[in-house]
Amino acid sequence: MPQLMKNYVDTGKLSIEVRDFPLTQIHTGALMAAQAANCSAEQGQFFLMRKTLFDGTANQEWRDGSLDDLTTFGNYASAVGIDRAQFESCVTTNRHLAQIKADMALAQQLGINSTPAFIINGRLLMGAQPYTEFAKIIDTMISPP
């Protein structure tokens, strides 16, 4: 979210960390996508791959974690400038699967059952939110009334 980046992250007031909660029951390609993102993190392109994956699913470029999707993700890897062979090896060997499952277990432990979900300094916020909602919460946490 550009406004959060500009007003809070770039000014040192906020950090944002992404964890995985692929809803595998309804989104059959989400687990492989999470692996693709984490394998891109190995090569320093987590956020660019994440955006590419979101854009790709919006454009229906990938769907169910099939071999075709793996090829698509490999194309994404090339597009974001990382080593494709290393990336594909990482995905196909499930190198980050344990970490993703740990994130999923943590989400469930925290009472999260849908995405997106946000933990803001320990406070749970469920669902997509407008910038103004984040700004209100962050401002209150930085300067309590």
Added chain:
Amino acid sequence: MYRLLPILAAAVLLSLAACGFAPGSTATTPNDTSLLSERTPNPRMIGDANAPVKIIEFSDYQ
């Protein structure tokens, strides 16, 4: 061989202590901070790790 057992036992105890265990200690439930800790540096994070506010986003990709 048996003379080495006390030394081995001491080494094991020291290793356990270094890992945060101690004889007789009870399991504790990790608080949210420890649950949410991540490796450093964290490639899935943007912004200053010491920022006063931290958002952890749980996301799906579809």
